[in-house]
Amino acid sequence: MISKEVILRVENIESYYGPIMALKGVSLQVQKGSIVSVLGANGAGKTTLMKNISGVMDPEKGRIFLENESVEGTEADILVRKGVAHVPEGREVFPMLTVEQNLLMGAYTRSDKKEIRYDMELFCSYFPILKTRFEQMALTLSGGEQQMLAIARGLMSKPKILLLDEPSLGLSPKLVKEIFGILNRLNKDQGVTILLVEQNAKAALDIADFGYVMELGRIVLDGKSSELSEAKDIQEFYLGANQESQLGQKRWKNRKTWR
């Protein structure tokens, strides 16, 4: 399913919150039909990276290419039209609109009414719970259902690339498993290209084809996700491999090899 064609290429972007440099030259690329995940701890700059790609923030330096078209500094609503859908951290649904209206708003940039209905049915078949809640206001949904709604809403714009920011945030392990399973199916059946930002490294690496590890505004490691899940550092620091015995702590030389 993964083609050589690169959908998204980020080159050396730098971004600031006032005087604080949040991204210190980040580069990555996403191939069509793949799932790429960006891992990292709190404050590593993952969300900032996503905001820069979707146009909510503008990078100070560096370039972003969407299918070879340079898009850095483009307004967010134009980028949605160009095919970037961003599902933000913490759901951000429209609380007082119904599930149906929320999904319709996801298709705001489209005007093909029949296709929109068709897609709504299609994506609801991946998230059957949404169908049963169709007429309810989004605020009556549980956290997991809201996350599913946010993802389905993102898909409704028929994006070339779906940016997912921490879809596992605040969800039970069972729900995380369910949602990641659905993402995997969406990728395999519908060919949805996904850039996924996660703290839950195991869940992310399980479905991703390629992974990047971010720390303090930089990408410190990248590789196929199978290689990453095997890398000793990743196992220790993100997957919780048991090295935290007294002996392990003494072997300070064995700390992360990057940095």
Next chain:
Amino acid sequence: MELFQLLLSGLASGCVYGLIALGFVLIYKATEAINFAQGDMMMFGAFITIWLTNSGYNNLPFLFSVPLMILIMGAFGFLIERIFLRQVIGQSQIAIAILTIALGFVLRFIAGAIWGHEPHFLESPMVGKNIYLNGAVLGLAEIFVIIVTVLLTVLLYFFFAKTKLGIAMVAASQNQLAAFYVGIPVKRVQSLTWVIAGILAGIAGMLFSAKGSVDPITGLLGIKAFAAAVIGGFGSLPGALIGGLIIGLIEPFSGRYLPSGFSHLVPYIVLVLVLILRPHGLFSQISHKKV
């Protein structure tokens, strides 16, 4: 029968308050700013209607001058947002509030400079015509006010509940960030909100001038409309209208049945009671974000 007349006049002025309150709420929901000039925009709309319609000015037919006034007030709302409000985006709420209060003063003085400070009356087709019903005398102007408000309410309901643009405006008011993320052009939506608020103010002014006299300080009744919006629960569109009707109804009845002087006090007593007993207003929409 007296009761019926009081009811009608109360409903009619309540409709005007309600429409102004609707303007307050619309702008508040879309931009989180309170436009204290909404009452003065209403006054301005009234004067523009008079200026277009009256024989002393342009002498246009009423059915022609109203759509023209709507166009002018829509453009007026658009320009106010573009020229003034957009400059203070991101400033504190106080800064925006003071800006709109100042705008209100400016409008009052402009109206005074152009049209003078003496009261004006709209020469509408309804002036002085009454309907006699079982001994009750009903002003045609008041019936006109109520009918127009009902039609406008239905129109607004369909716009905000059924059309894509309307739902997008509601969506942007509920969660601006998410609106950005799904590609709703939020700035354009905010401009449009001001256009609608301008039109609502214009229609409220037209209705107000159809049933009474207008002078540049008429806009101060925006304070009552503000109370109406608070009673309805700032942020709820039906609440704003109903709050307006409540205030409108209280006035003639308290004027009739309470000692003189109290009629102006009662709406604010109701406001204070509502704020004590139901701080979020009668029709508040409170949403809790789940984590």
